[in-house]
Amino acid sequence: MQDPRATQKDAYALILEAIDSHIYKPGDRLVESELAERFGVSRTPIREALQRLETQSLLARDGRSLIVASLDHTQLAELYVVRGELEGLAARLAARHAAPEEIRVLRNMLEDDKRLVNDPQALSRANRRFHKQIHLASHNRFLVRQLDLVHRSMALLATTSLAAEGRGAKTLDEHAEIVAAIEAGDGDAAYRALRDHISEAFVTRLRLDAKAVEAAE
Structure with a gap:
């Protein structure tokens, strides 16, 4: 059985790499379901990874949506x-x-x-x-x-x-x-x-x- 902590880490790393390689650019909206489909990961680790990225200020809130943050x-x-x-x-x-x-x-x-x-x-x-x-x-x-x-x-x-x-x-x-x-x-x-x-x-x-x-x- 796969360790859920490993899945969470993988989801975080995958999203971070997508931001780093500019697949997702500042201002782009990140949607749980779309990310889960793109990376072949369930929505729970995606949600946890998004929360972690928001805590690190790499994502920001735009109303109810999460977007890739930008720097002024x-x-x-x-x-x-x-x-x-x-x-x-x-x-x-x-x-x-x-x-x-x-x-x-x-x-x-x-x-x-x-x-x-x-x-x-x-x-x-x-x-x-x-x-x-x-x-x-x-x-x-x-x-x-x-x-x-x-x-x-x-x-x-x-x-x-x-x-x-x-x-x-x-x-x-x-x-x-x-x-x-x-x-x-x-x-x-x-x-x-x-x-x-x-x-x-x-x-x-x-x-x-x-x-x-x-x-x-």
Whole structure:
């Protein structure tokens, strides 16, 4: 007999992945029956997963309906401030604690990701893997847990900043600088490099948002 807790976890993971991959975008309404049919899961674990996502502020109420939440300008700024500090700390700790094998994995990612520079969606997925590897290399489970929460909220952004012209190549250059600092064991440099990387991503996103508003007027 299947463990109902496993089913609940699967339903949560499936919906979260659908939001993260933009199958469901900010403002989209989520309906229990439709989700149950899409994922082949009964409505009870779907309902529990939706409640959990609402508690985490990934879903919001629109009357009686649940919709994928969106971030206003203030929330976006707050998110990037927290992300910059936590990511920078992860890089600092990785410079102290990363095993040679972990650094080798980061180096391999740098090489593999070069072929994705003109594919923003694929590069976005690779970017998440790269950052996750740095989180793990920090060897601090509590920090990893908090960064997981931050990156769940990043799923509420409808587009990737990597779609901006020239941002893909610049991102890879910034990643190389971060890895070099980690490999050198220079925690301060790793912290600055990753903080600057997040700051550049934020500036790019603000520019994209401004262009979107201008185009809509």
